[in-house]
Amino acid sequence: MNANKIPDIIIGRLPVYLRALQRMADSGLKTTSSQELGELVGVSAAQIRKDISQFGEFGKQGTGYAIVYLIEKLRGILKVDKIWDVALIGAGDMGHALAHYQGFANRGFRVVMVFDNDKSKIGKNVGEFTIEDTAHLVERIKPAGIKTAMLTVPATAAQSVADQLIQAGVKAILNYAPISINVPNNVKVQYIDPSIHLQRMTFYL
Amino acid sequence: MNANKIPDIIIGRLPVYLRALQRMADSGLKTTSSQELGELVGVSAAQIRKDISQFGEFGKQGTGYAIVYLIEKLRGILKVDKIWDVALIGAGDMGHALAHYQGFANRGFRVVMVFDNDKSKIGKNVGEFTIEDTAHLVERIKPAGIKTAMLTVPATAAQSVADQLIQAGVKAILNYAPISINVPNNVKVQYIDPSIHLQRMTFYL
Numbered sequence: 001m002n003a004n005k006i007p008d009i010i011i012g013r014l015p016v017y018l019r020a021l022q023r024m025a026d027s028g029l030k031t032t033s034s035q036e037l038g039e040l041v042g043v044s045a046a047q048i049r050k051d052i053s054q055f056g057e058f059g060k061q062g063t064g065y066a067i068v069y070l071i072e073k074l075r076g077i078l079k080v081d082k083i084w085d086v087a088l089i090g091a092g093d094m095g096h097a098l099a100h101y102q103g104f105a106n107r108g109f110r111v112v113m114v115f116d117n118d119k120s121k122i123g124k125n126v127g128e129f130t131i132e133d134t135a136h137l138v139e140r141i142k143p144a145g146i147k148t149a150m151l152t153v154p155a156t157a158a159q160s161v162a163d164q165l166i167q168a169g170v171k172a173i174l175n176y177a178p179i180s181i182n183v184p185n186n187v188k189v190q191y192i193d194p195s196i197h198l199q200r201m202t203f204y205l
Numbered sequence: 206m207n208a209n210k211i212p213d214i215i216i217g218r219l220p221v222y223l224r225a226l227q228r229m230a231d232s233g234l235k236t237t238s239s240q241e242l243g244e245l246v247g248v249s250a251a252q253i254r255k256d257i258s259q260f261g262e263f264g265k266q267g268t269g270y271a272i273v274y275l276i277e278k279l280r281g282i283l284k285v286d287k288i289w290d291v292a293l294i295g296a297g298d299m300g301h302a303l304a305h306y307q308g309f310a311n312r313g314f315r316v317v318m319v320f321d322n323d324k325s326k327i328g329k330n331v332g333e334f335t336i337e338d339t340a341h342l343v344e345r346i347k348p349a350g351i352k353t354a355m356l357t358v359p360a361t362a363a364q365s366v367a368d369q370l371i372q373a374g375v376k377a378i379l380n381y382a383p384i385s386i387n388v389p390n391n392v393k394v395q396y397i398d399p400s401i402h403l404q405r406m407t408f409y410l
Contacts, residue, residue, distance in 0.1 A: 192399065199223070
């Protein structure tokens, strides 16, 4: 398997399959079919079989997929069979929501540090974390070997904080700031901007 | 222009172009080029010209795009030249962050109602809103003609709340609940799940 040969759009669907499979496992199911999984996630059965077969033969004609086995395989492929430490930069409303977010547990991530540059916030607690000064970001993140970060700073600060994160060795940034950021080719960025997502739907209304 | 003929992936990029153009306009710029815009958003100049030309001839060879004019056109195409009222269901941490979110202003949306089914929250304030009982969702949303909603409820509640939203006439749902929801063909759903977005990056690390 060569990561560069698998289209991004397929990689993009795997976490959705994994999430649905984990819910099936939680509800006690043992096996599933591409039809059943497809109905849950809104993808055709043929597409699911094609996507999953990129990585090996994980299902059997007639009996379908063993859920726990497929979960294990997908977690391996997506490298979330380990826990990634995540640095959170920006302790505003969205930062607070993410620091408290229960949806990282069992999905491969945990927030381990929270930063802000606002002197009135530094030293205060958000959930179990003490807010640290963004000025110390590189010296804190680099030795900890943290590779993933979430950015919930204002648009005007996003690029300079991203530059610091990259200097600190971060390779994956989930950017909540409403602005595109420039990163080297070996750094990945995903964007979450509710206005963008809403605008992608109003076109069709 | 037939909405069904424009690929979703192009529609998906337009809000990103619009956001970058609005930032350019805010900083006082009058004109831009596909090269300049492309560098800001991480898309090739050729792709930008191709995407925008799907909707008409908005730029001129040599002088590029008049920013305010292109903003006006893109806002019209995406139908955010009006303000969409948005219902927010789920007044947890994420719901609170979205109720306070400043990033909807000038981008076509405003939250107008907040619902929760937790008796201890109903009647309390979040920002300028009084939290209403989800039980009254249909009777409140339908007469108000609200077409867009954000769902920040637990996964277990997401489908039943989505069904109520659809019954109330909502046509576009931004789903923060970590589960896929089933909707009729005439209803659009976009998903925001930070774990999914993070997992789309760890594959490459």
